[in-house]
Amino acid sequence: MTNRVRRTMPLLPISIVMQLTELTARQIRYYEEHDLISPARTEGNKRMFSLNDVDTLLEIKDYLDQGLNMAGIKKIYDLRETPENEKAEPKSLSDAELRKLLHEELKHQARPLEKGGFRQSDLSRFFN
Amino acid sequence: MTNRVRRTMPLLPISIVMQLTELTARQIRYYEEHDLISPARTEGNKRMFSLNDVDTLLEIKDYLDQGLNMAGIKKIYDLRETPENEKAEPKSLSDAELRKLLHEELKHQARPLEKGGFRQSDLSRFFN
């Protein structure tokens, strides 16, 4: 366990991430703008992505294909990253909000899968 | 076996390789000039390194620490990469040449290991 991959190490420039994910630079930056990823920065302010970042981007692609929007995806990550213990009191996010999210998701349900896209949101396509 | 890491995929810019190997850009380019590595190039001619390249660079560091020079290291890689079957007739590399190599290596034998350097010439320091 101690010796697992350092998947958080910032290694990849945006050009490579574009290839790996088939996303445009615009898309990647837009997702960052909406706090779905937080790539590291070089001293000169260039984004550097970890393998985890790439995984996340592939997941985002999937969620978008499934009809979710930025807010929906963000919520998912926020929930996911909330430690189990303090997961009790859901802050001030009302039922209304949650119902709306759910609604939105249901509307787009079962969207067809276009142009040979991948299912597997994971770098295992490339590694190990 | 089929699902092994794509260690040959060009992913890393030289700045990251510098961090990973603690080599200067000058050194990395010099080793390329001597055909010890052959990083891929972007369309714009920027070097892009694979994980294999990084492994090789760490090995080169080791060999240099052990007193080998470019020619010696090159020979090692040439031999290593020669398929087992055609490994019979050693081209036109005379005994003289080989003795010289060996000699050189022996002279520098058992050089002390300075400033907490790594032994393990391998990215496993970072991954898996």
Added chain:
DNA sequence: AACACATGTTAAGTTTTCTAACATTAAAAA
């Protein structure tokens, strides 16, 4: 029709990388 969301496109500026030339240092050869 008006709006919002995701994405495309463009412009101008900055960082990173490139090659090439010359400098330095230490070890080997003369």
Added chain:
DNA sequence: TTTTTAATGTTAGAAAACTTAACATGTGTT
């Protein structure tokens, strides 16, 4: 000891890659 050579440092100028910001476009929603 002087001269070479090997490895690396340093610098300059040019090109590529990346940045932010602004505005454009397409498509589905209200």
